[in-house]
Amino acid sequence: MSKKILHVCNADNFIPPFIDFIEKQFGLDGHFFWINGDFDFYPVKQHKSAYKVKKSITGQMIGFVKLIYLLNTSSKVILHGIFNPRVILILFLMPWLLKKCYWVMWGGDLYVYQLGEKNWKWKVKEFLRRPVIKNMGHLVTYIPGDVELARQWYGAKGEYHECLMYISNVVDPDMIQEAQAGSEEHLGINILVGNSADPSNNHIESLEKLLPYKEDEIKIFVPLSYGNHEYAKKVIETGKAWFGENFVPITSFMEFDEYLKFLKTIDIAIFNHNRQQAMGNTITLLGMGRTVYLRSDVSQWFFFEDKGIKCLDFNLFNKKFILSKDAKSNSKICLNYFNIIMLRHQYSEIFK
Structure with a gap:
């Protein structure tokens, strides 16, 4: 497992075509997908290179314990958006992981700084997000303006990688x-x-x-x-x-x-x-x-x-x-x- 690239994903329309893209272009032997979300609304086919976190409380607990193990044993981590508060909390508590993390910037996960409702929940999430984004090792997008905003709003220091991100682009x-x-x-x-x-x-x-x-x-x-x-x-x-x-x-x-x-x-x-x-x-x-x-x-x-x-x-x-x-x-x-x-x-x- 130590040589694999870990993809941390929320279930979404973009993910199944992306997995197909990786399989066709690179093969899945070097990749593993940890996916959490509503699989009834966003179906993801069963695959040995993908782990689907179950909805139940027990399933969620097991899933996030597995994620902690995967984060610490994978060579690189591709974060497909940073929306999940639990994922952010793990990265906040384990800052040594951030240097090998590549944040694929979706937009909403950045602009919550500007557009989010400024209540106590937002403040708590921002308290956790700030050091995570600041120390993220790598920023992945094809829109330089979003990288500049991450640097301006969060002091992000990560290396910028130009990338179209998904097949939809x-x-x-x-x-x-x-x-x-x-x-x-x-x-x-x-x-x-x-x-x-x-x-x-x-x-x-x-x-x-x-x-x-x-x-x-x-x-x-x-x-x-x-x-x-x-x-x-x-x-x-x-x-x-x-x-x-x-x-x-x-x-x-x-x-x-x-x-x-x-x-x-x-x-x-x-x-x-x-x-x-x-x-x-x-x-x-x-x-x-x-x-x-x-x-x-x-x-x-x-x-x-x-x-x-x-x-x-x-x-x-x-x-x-x-x-x-x-x-x-x-x-x-x-x-x-x-x-x-x-x-x-x-x-x-x-x-x-």
């Missing part, structure tokens, strides 16, 4: 070519608003921007299949009241291929998040040559700007499309950077 050349050939036939303009029922999407503000165009031929699609259900209900009520049948909430989970097919029908996307989020959606749409509106004060805006990718400023929303030459340039840049060869190379550097 890789564009499929065949899909791009097919999308560029033309979107599926539809009347008017299809507009995507947000990517989840997380309040950080700021749906209501986005819908307000669309109100001047409510009499135009537009159809507004809003993915709300996961996140805060009460918040989703409020968004649906508002959207229906303002736009009637032209507001289409998506409340059922779509399989990945089905979702990609849906994205091909989108003309304009609005991602009015107040933090780095929805990058997989954004990258896919930009690769397809679609128009994407973002806030200009978030780290992904500066990331895309640095890569030469053209997005439009949400604050200046006017229902216009990007220029054809910019759409083609965006697609080319996305194909050259967000690809499986790049992802494999980046992880090979981390694993070696």
Whole structure:
């Protein structure tokens, strides 16, 4: 076990495809996945290289005892987000582990510093998180702005490793070519608003921007299949009241291929998040040559700007499309950077 690379994961949509990626590109002999979470909602197939922590109290106790052993005996530790308070507590109490830890930064695990509800629970968690993040040996992301925020907010000293992180951030050349050939036939303009029922999407503000165009031929699609259900209900009520049948909430989970097919029908996307989020959606749409509106004060805006990718400023929303030459340039840049060869190379550097 001492030579293995340990992956510490919460059950999520990203993890099963990531395990498949590791298996195909590197083989699983050198890797072990410790996974905790709701396996009914996020299924993970049984595998000798994966340990699924059981929901029961006993199962949780056994799982975290096993984690402590694995953390101390593995050569490297890849932390797929740092959300779990128990994992953070273990790292807080065992700081010698941090030098071999690679924090794959998801966004929400960083921006809780800025956006979390500042109550006593937040203060306790931040007390534990601060030294863990500060002394984390390695920071893994492809958005330098997030690394800078980790250094600014927590004094993070870890080495930065540029990495696309997950398959969801890789564009499929065949899909791009097919999308560029033309979107599926539809009347008017299809507009995507947000990517989840997380309040950080700021749906209501986005819908307000669309109100001047409510009499135009537009159809507004809003993915709300996961996140805060009460918040989703409020968004649906508002959207229906303002736009009637032209507001289409998506409340059922779509399989990945089905979702990609849906994205091909989108003309304009609005991602009015107040933090780095929805990058997989954004990258896919930009690769397809679609128009994407973002806030200009978030780290992904500066990331895309640095890569030469053209997005439009949400604050200046006017229902216009990007220029054809910019759409083609965006697609080319996305194909050259967000690809499986790049992802494999980046992880090979981390694993070696």
